[in-house]
Amino acid sequence: MTNKELKTWYLWYNKYVFGGELPLDTLVTYRDPTEKRFAAELLHELPGGRHLVYIKPLFRVADCYVLQLLLHEQIHLFLKIKGHPKRVYSAHGKLFKAEQKRIEELGVIRGLW
Numbered sequence: 001m002t003n004k005e006l007k008t009w010y011l012w013y014n015k016y017v018f019g020g021e022l023p024l025d026t027l028v029t030y031r032d033p034t035e036k037r038f039a040a041e042l043l044h045e046l047p048g049g050r051h052l053v054y055i056k057p058l059f060r061v062a063d064c065y066v067l068q069l070l071l072h073e074q075i076h077l078f079l080k081i082k083g084h085p086k087r088v089y090s091a092h093g094k095l096f097k098a099e100q101k102r103i104e105e106l107g108v109i110r111g112l113w
């Protein structure tokens with residue numbers, strides 16, 4: 001999957017999963033996250049207020065896993081723009097798990113969380 005395809009999926013998920021509420025100018029790309037133990041990472045509020053999603057390039061060969069990582073990071077971003085504090089949007093607590101369940105129930109991705 002290319003960077004362009006990643007962005008296309010980001011926009012599709014934004015529209016159909018998150019109701020178009022995520023920032024359209026979010027950059028989505030393959031690059032090792034700054035925290036090496038992560039498979040993907042969401043960086044908040046870059047210059048100009050943009051967000052950035054990094055996905056480790058080694059996952060590029062497995063589209064299904066890349067899409068799971070992308071959705072995972074989009075949940076973090078969704079919780080952030082909904083006004084939740086950092087301790088909530090950067091974690092994997094009740095609200096995060098509720099979003100995972102909601103997405104799974106939509107049929108977008110099943111059994112992969």
